[in-house]
Each structure stands twice: as structure tokens, then as C-alpha cells.
Amino acid sequence: MTAVRVHPERRRRHTLYFLEHATRQRPVHLDTDIDMTRIEAHRGAAREAGRRYSVVSYLLHATGRVLHRHPEANAVLAPGWPFGLRGPRTLRFPEVTAKLALDRTVEGERTVLSALLPGLERASLEDIQQRIERYRGPDTERLPEFRGVRLLGRLPVPLGRLAFAAALRDPAARPGVFGTVAVSSLGHRPVDGFHSHGGTAVTLCAGRVVDRPVVRDGQVAVAPVMRLGLTFDHRVVDGATAADVLGDLKHELEGFDDGAKEDGNQLLHRGAGPDLRP
Template sequence: MGQYVAFPKARSHIHHFMRQARKVAPIQMIATVDLTRVRQAQRRHRAQGVHVSVSSFAVKAAALALAKYPEANITVRRSLRPRVYQHDAVNCLMLFDKQVDGGAAVVSARIPGPDRMDLLAIQEIVDHYRATPYEDNDGLRDLRTLHRLPFWLGRIVYRSVTRHPRRRAEVEGSFTFTRINQPRVIAALPQINNTLGLVGSATVDTPVVRDGRVVVRPAMHLVLAFDHDAIDGTLAAKFLDETCRILDDWNQP
């Protein structure tokens, strides 16, 4: 016979996030990215003894795309008199799994201003968050504090901290990015608490047509979830297309 058990405190932030995210009804779009040039860039970095993940390339590309379309870098504050907050900076929140109190939980790396950072600086932040244990990571100090709070108080604190759009973008990003590295999983449709969220799939060799010929290229599906209350589909499609174009034609250092 089944029984109730306590909700894991290590996942309390996800619970608080989902309660807030229910206010957003995101629309999703999906595109396919040719990662041939990204693979070439990875090999160049590897020859210099540096590993750069596809996720770092994607974060950089999305940040550049959002800088090109600043009208998408906004947050809607929902109330009886809704207001739109225009952000003056691009911030990314990269999500990944980490061991927290003996179990797996999704945590996040804050990457401020990735449109102005070089690729290796982004990768350095990602490596730090991935390699540093949850208990020792200074960037997760606020998360550890939230986990120690009673659920009712954590819910109030989370709502208070993310209430103002500027602070929400600092905490939860102008956009979020995560990647599902299971080759059979071709897409995941994310929930969001801000305006833009991206999910990349694993890289899979895929037959595509180029110049009338079928060739095999490394490809990634990229899903965008966007808040239709904030932006229209045309602008969302332009942002997604520009992100893909930058990755397709990668020419950054």
C-alpha cells in the first residue's frame, strides 16, 4: 500500500518555479541546426587543449540573437494593469542536473552578459558550475538558502525575489537554455517563467539536402518556448532563426 513521503527539499526551488510558471502559457517553436561549423570550431579549440561544449556555442548564439532583437528582451508584469519591462542587458540561465543532498536536481548557472563575453569565458562559467559541488559553489549560495527554508516561507521568498522584472531577469535570465543529451529524445517543450526558453537536443548525424545532394550533417533540434503575452510569433521566429543562423554559419573566435 502506498504512502506519502516528504517532498525533497533539494527540489523545492523547482516546485516554487512551477507554481509561478503556471501564470505563463508558452507557445513553442522548433528548428533544426546544422552544427558542422560548430564541430569544426570545437576541433580547433580541442587542438589547443580546450573543450567547448555545444551548450556554450548555443548560449553565445542566442545572446547575440537577442542583442539583435532587443524588443524580445522584455518581461510582462502581470497585474490588473499589466506593464512591459524593457531590459537593458542580456542574461542567460543555463540549466543542468547536479547532485543535491544525495539526489539529482536541476540547478542553474547564471551567465551575465553572454553577448559581450567570448566563448571561452562562457565555457569557464559552465565548467565551474558543473565541476564544483553543490555545497561549495558560491553561485548556488542563494539556492542553498532557499532549500533550508520551510516550504511556505521559501514560496514567499521566491515570489518576492522574482516579482520585479529586472530582478527576475537577473535570477532567471532574459532567456534560459538547457540541453537533453539523449539521442532518441528529439525535442522537449519547456515551461518558462520569463519570456524566452531554449532547449537543445543531442547532436545526431542527419541526412539533409545541400545543393541538390543528400549529405549527412551533425544536427541539433532547438526548441523555443516564448510568452505570447510578451511577444508575437513573428518576432519569436526571427529570434530563433537568427540563433540557428549564427550556429549554422559559426564564425566567432
């Protein structure tokens, strides 16, 4: 009889501590389909010009602008302190900071690292792409911003739990720990849609971009479509607000414009795809 192998989850301890914390959330799930015609046209023109943009970069670009317009969803619940004498409050943040989930192999073990991208409300698509590429380089886990994750993997479990809880004690410091919005993508796999909750008021989950039938002006056409899931913490926002955020994201992505001047050199020309904005 083969002995069962016990495997200590040192590389995933930060994830397990997070999941213990995340049980406090009250997640509700929404989703919608995004017509990616304009974005795919932009990506194609960029490739011809020698530049590659990931789908996640466009999602982050839209997310920064949309959550800046919806500060009630760019927030965190603050407990009623001290001793519960004051009711729960929400803290709304002026800056949008995304927590981007990264699939990485650390010392032979597959794990998830979370990179923080602050200032999304003012970041250009190019700036966002450059930040993502930094995290896709070799030895990502050795970057200084993942020092805390490395420490949690080395600490004894009781101390690791205490250290994780201490990092979350001050709600005002939450953007520097969890970000203000979580973003995850499984678009590199045959996954149409999924939902998770990333410890923030809003979590966005992107599936693959695949050709699907759509209806335009009463006619069936084929277009690249991406399923976008939105999970919201019902303690922080209500369903109507979350639906507004998801609808605004759909509008922003389907009507993508890189903001370039009409000088004949911009990547997205008028008419490169159907104008899907109302």
C-alpha cells in the first residue's frame, strides 16, 4: 500500500489566510457579455505596429475610470469601533487600486500572487500594460512587493495568522494590502465565465474572448465576445449600484477609445469597428 504523502502548503499559506478572512463577505454574483469588437480591432492594429496589449490591460483601464465614477463601490466596510458602540461605516477611497491575480510557479509549486496597481483612474493603457509586463517577467515572486507573501510562507501558522490580521486591522490602509477592486482572468483557458470574491467591494472575473453570434440592427452577426463576471460584497454596496457598475463597464469596454488625437497615427481609427456606444 502506497503511503499518503503529506504536503505542507507553505507557498499557498497567504491564500489560505485570505480565504479565512474572506468568509466574512456576503458575495452576490452578476455577469454580462462584452462585445470586444473595438478592442480586438485596437489589439490587431497594435500588433501590426509592433505592440502587444493583453485583454486584462483593457479591463483594468476601464475599471479605473468606472470605479472613479462610482466611489460608493470603491470602498471598504469599517467595523463599528470601539466595542461595537458605533455602527458599521464604509470608507470610500479617492484612488482606484486594482489587486490583480497572477498565476505563478514558485520553487516548483503553482500558486497565486496578487499585484497591486494604484492610480488606475488616471493610468493610460500603455502604462497599465508596462506594469503587467513587469509582473510577467522571471522571478516575479522575488520582487520587493511580494516580501510579505514570502514572510507568511516562512512564519509558523499561528504567527502567520496574526501577521495577516494585523495587516488588515486599519481599514484606511486596505488599498495597500488588498487594493480597492480585485481583477482576475482565466481567458487563457477554455473558461467562458467564473466568479470569485477577492476581499474587495467589487471583484471582476474575465473569461475567454471567443466568437459568438450577436444581433445588430435586427441581423445576426459574429463578434468576439467576453463574459465578464462581477461579484460584490452586499455589506458594502447594493445590487442596483453593482448593476450600474457592470453596465458602465460594458459601455466603457464596448465603446473603447484609446484617447489618441485624430492625427492619422492613432491605433484605433474611426470605423475600425462598429460604434457600439449609444
